[in-house]
Each structure stands twice: as structure tokens, then as C-alpha cells.
Amino acid sequence: xxxxxxxxxxxxxxxxxxxxxxxxxxxxxxxxxxxxxxxxxxxxxxxxxxxxxxxxxxxxxxxxxxxxxxxxxxxxxxxxxxxxxxxxxxxxxxxxxxxxxxxxxxxxxxx
Amino acid sequence: xxxxxxxxxxxxxxxxxxxxxxxxxxxxxxxxxxxxxxxxxxxxxxxxxxxxxxxxxxxxxxxxxxxxxxxxxxxxxxxxxxxxxxxxxxxxxxxxxxxxxxxxxxxxxxxxxxxxxx
Numbered sequence: 001x002x003x004x005x006x007x008x009x010x011x012x013x014x015x016x017x018x019x020x021x022x023x024x025x026x027x028x029x030x031x032x033x034x035x036x037x038x039x040x041x042x043x044x045x046x047x048x049x050x051x052x053x054x055x056x057x058x059x060x061x062x063x064x065x066x067x068x069x070x071x072x073x074x075x076x077x078x079x080x081x082x083x084x085x086x087x088x089x090x091x092x093x094x095x096x097x098x099x100x101x102x103x104x105x106x107x108x109x110x111x
Numbered sequence: 112x113x114x115x116x117x118x119x120x121x122x123x124x125x126x127x128x129x130x131x132x133x134x135x136x137x138x139x140x141x142x143x144x145x146x147x148x149x150x151x152x153x154x155x156x157x158x159x160x161x162x163x164x165x166x167x168x169x170x171x172x173x174x175x176x177x178x179x180x181x182x183x184x185x186x187x188x189x190x191x192x193x194x195x196x197x198x199x200x201x202x203x204x205x206x207x208x209x210x211x212x213x214x215x216x217x218x219x220x221x222x223x224x225x226x227x228x229x
Contacts, residue, residue, distance in 0.1 A: 001173065032214065033213055033214045033215075035214060035215055035216070037156075037216070039156075044206055044208075044219035044220065044221060044222055045156065045206075045216075045219060046219075047215060047216065047217060050212070050214075050215040050217075051212070051213070051214075051215065056217070088155075090155065090156050092156075092158075092214075092216075093214070094214050097170075098161065098170050099170070099172070099173075100146065100158040100161070100172075100214075101158060102148070102155060102156040102157065102158055103155070104155045105155040105156065
């Protein structure tokens with residue numbers, strides 16, 4: 001099985017851009033899609049990015065996703081930060097046996 | 112509209128078992144896989160496994176093998192999560208979520224808090 005490693009926390013000011021990384025421990029990041037979920041306190045997660053870089057309807061284009069085979073990692077970038085973006089963010093992927101994994105989560109503070 | 116409505120919070124004693132339900136509606140029950148994900152207090156998301164409502168096949172995370180059971184009841188479009196031999200480490204919010212496409216959880220239940228305490 002593999003692991004997905006995220007930074008524990010990141011912080012940035014409103015209006016700025018922040019990037020959250022997600023590194024896969026084994027197996028290629030390009031083989032299986034990566035998703036990103038946003039979770040606010042007391043609520044279930046919601047999808048902000050799926051299939052590496054796709055945004056569900058209703059998610060602003062300030063949110064973008066990408067993968068980098070050289071570092072075997074995925075990234076979530078949020079531009080034009082708003083205070084409402086403050087939340088926990090989780091990456092998620094799977095392997096060929098349909099074994100799913102979530103990253104440990106990153107707490108985004110917008111200050 | 113798609114809905115996943117979960118059963119109410121439970122308190123169980125160590126060593127006991129718990130069953131959490133997830134009533135689905137608003138879509139074709141057999142057409143979408145259902146996952147169970149848990150979140151301990153102040154911790155991250157942990158994938159527990161998946162059930163295919165069409166046929167009932169399952170795939171469990173290795174960590175829970177032997178004490179987790181996922182079942183479905185097609186007439187009521189409900190899926191169930193069973194977890195046995197509970198310890199305090201199993202205290203968590205348990206979520207059911209629907210898979211859309213190859214690997215995207217597009218709808219989630221509100222979660223069921225299971226507290227394990229003597």
C-alpha cells in the first residue's frame with residue numbers, strides 16, 4: 001500500500017496564492033487520479049478538484065490542481081485567497097486493487 | 112436530489128459491535144459504489160472500504176479486515192457498516208459517500224458519531 005503526504009499546515013494572506021502539495025510514497029502519481037476535498041469544521045468533505053485537475057460545478061476557478069511526475073506529487077493551488085477558503089484540505093487517490101488512500105490533511109489559515 | 116441520510120449517533124462499550132446505516136435516495140441505487148470513511152476527533156480522513164450495491168461485493172482496508180462488514184439492502188436502498196470488537200480508538204465520525212466516475216466521492220452523508228466508552 002502507499003501513502004499520501006501533505007504539509008500539516010499552510011498560511012497565507014487574503015488575495016495571495018497558496019499551493020498545497022501531496023506526495024505519493026510508492027507507485028506513480030500519474031497512474032491513478034488524484035482528488036482534493038475541502039472540509040470545514042462540523043461538515044463532511046466536499047470536492048474541489050477531481051481527476052487531477054477537474055473542478056466540479058460551483059467550485060470557483062481560483063482552485064486548480066496539477067500533478068508532477070518528477071516529484072511524484074500532486075498540488076492544489078488556490079489563488080486570490082479569501083477568508084472563506086480557510087479549511088482543511090485532503091488529497092485522495094487509489095491503486096490498481098481499488099485500495100483508497102487519503103492524505104493526512106492540510107490546515108489552511110487565511111490571515 | 113441525491114441524498115445520503117445516516118443513522119443517529121451511538122454510544123457503545125469496549126468490545127461491543129456497532130451498525131451504522133446510510134439511506135440513499137435520488138439516484139439509481141445499483142449504479143454507484145458506496146464508500147465508508149471515518150474521522151477520529153481532531154484527526155484526518157481514513158478510508159475503511161467500499162461496497163458495490165449491485166451484487167454486494169466489498170473491498171475492505173487491510174486495517175479493518177476481520178472486524179468490518181459492509182452490506183446493502185436493495186429494497187430500502189440502504190447500505191450498512193458493521194464494526195466489531197470496538198475500542199476507544201474507534202471513536203469517530205463515520206461517513207458514507209457515493210463514488211462518481213473512476214475515483215470521485217461526489218455526495219457524502221452528514222456523518223454518524225460513534226463513541227466507544229465504558
